[in-house]
Every structure is written in C-alpha cells, then in structure tokens.
Amino acid sequence: MKIGELSRQTGASLRSLRYYEQQKLLAPMRTDNGYREYSPFAVEQVETIRFYLNLGFTTEQIAGFLQCVLQNKEAFCRDVLPVYETKIAELDDQIRLLARIKSNLEDRVRAIMEERGQSSPVRMKGDKRNDSDRDDG
DNA sequence: CTTCTAACA
DNA sequence: TGTTAGTA
Numbered sequence: 742m743k744i745g746e747l748s749r750q751t752g753a754s755l756r757s758l759r760y761y762e763q764q765k766l767l768a769p770m771r772t773d774n775g776y777r778e779y780s781p782f783a784v785e786q787v788e789t790i791r792f793y794l795n796l797g798f799t800t801e802q803i804a805g806f807l808q809c810v811l812q813n814k815e816a817f818c819r820d821v822l823p824v825y826e827t828k829i830a831e832l833d834d835q836i837r838l839l840a841r842i843k844s845n846l847e848d849r850v851r852a853i854m855e856e857r858g859q860s861s862p863v864r865m866k867g868d869k870r871n872d873s874d875r876d877d878g
Numbered sequence: 879c880t881t882c883t884a885a886c887a
Numbered sequence: 888t889g890t891t892a893g894t895a
Contacts, residue, residue, distance in 0.1 A: 745880065755881085756888055774895070776881055 744769075747779045751787040758787070764805060766790050774787035786811060797828055 748755050761767045762777070767786060769777040789811060793803045802824045810819035 743881075754888075756890085759882090760888080774881080 742779050742781070742783070744779070747783055750784050753787050753791060761787070761790055765804050766800055782811075783851065788871050797832075798824060800843070802827075817852070 742750075744755055745756055747753075748758055751758075753761075759769070759777075761770060767779075767783065767790075769779045769783065772778050786807075790803060790807065793807075794800070806818045806820040806824065809820065815821055
C-alpha cells in the first residue's frame with residue numbers, strides 16, 4: 742500500500758509516517774516512481790510505534806527494541822525494561838522540579854496574603870473605585 | 879488526484 | 888508537526 746492508505750488505516754499523518762522512516766522506525770520499499778510501498782504489516786508496526794510514543798519514549802529508544810517487540814512478546818525483549826526504568830526516572834525528576842515550582846508559588850501566595858492582612862484596602866473584582874484608565878472593556 | 883523533498887510561519 | 892511549493 743502507498744503512504745496515503747497507511748495514513749488512513751493508522752490515523753498517523755503523512756508527515757509522521759515519513760518522519761518515522763527518517764528515524765529508522767519504518768523501512769518501506771520504493772516503487773519505480775519513487776513512491777513508498779508499505780507491506781500490510783506496516784499497519785501494526787505503526788500502531789506499535791505510536792503506542793510507545795504515547796508512553797513518552799523517544800524514537801531512538803523505540804528504534805532500539807521495535808524489531809524485537811514486533812516479533813516477540815514485550816516481556817522477552819531485554820532492551821525494553823531499561824527504557825521503562827529510564828523514563829520513570831525522568832518522570833520522577835520532572836515531578837520534583839514541578840513540586841519545587843509549586844512550592845515556590847505557594848510561598849509567594851502566602852506572602853501576598855500576609856501583606857494584605859496588615860494593610861486592609863485591597864481592590865477586588867467588581868470594585869468600581871478608580872477604574873477609568875483601563876485599556877480593555 | 880497522490881506522492882516526493884525541502885523548508886518555513 | 889502542519890503546511891506549502893514545484894514536480895513526477
């Protein structure tokens with residue numbers, strides 16, 4: 742099948758399909774006119790690729806175990822587990838970073854609340870005092 | 879009309 | 888990734 746049909750059957754865009762090939766995740770044949778020719782198996786291959794992409798793996802990581810996973814069961818491909826562990830570790834780092842940012846934001850909110858607690862006049866939504874110099878509305 | 883490559887808003 | 892240009 743040609744790229745258009747594969748795209749329709751998998752939901753992957755033409756751009757993505759060509760990109761997967763560039764990343765060595767797919768290796769379609771070429772017809773005389775230079776058109777890509779995919780085997781019927783390309784459908785499940787693309788589905789597998791997208792499955793791992795959705796887990797957050799890079800095309801490079803996927804390229805490492807794709808062949809094995811397409812032929813055997815995931816549990817029998819030794820190169821897979823390390824990738825999962827790496828991804829989980831990265832996620833932990835991101836979570837720590839986000840937690841730190843969140844903590845800082847919460848600290849600032851507290852600081853603002855305290856400052857208000859001592860000087861009462863604070864304008865809230867709906868307050869009609871001195872609203873003549875706004876650029877919206 | 880479909881696909882190809884390369885490049886850019 | 889989308890989109891687009893100019894082809895084959």
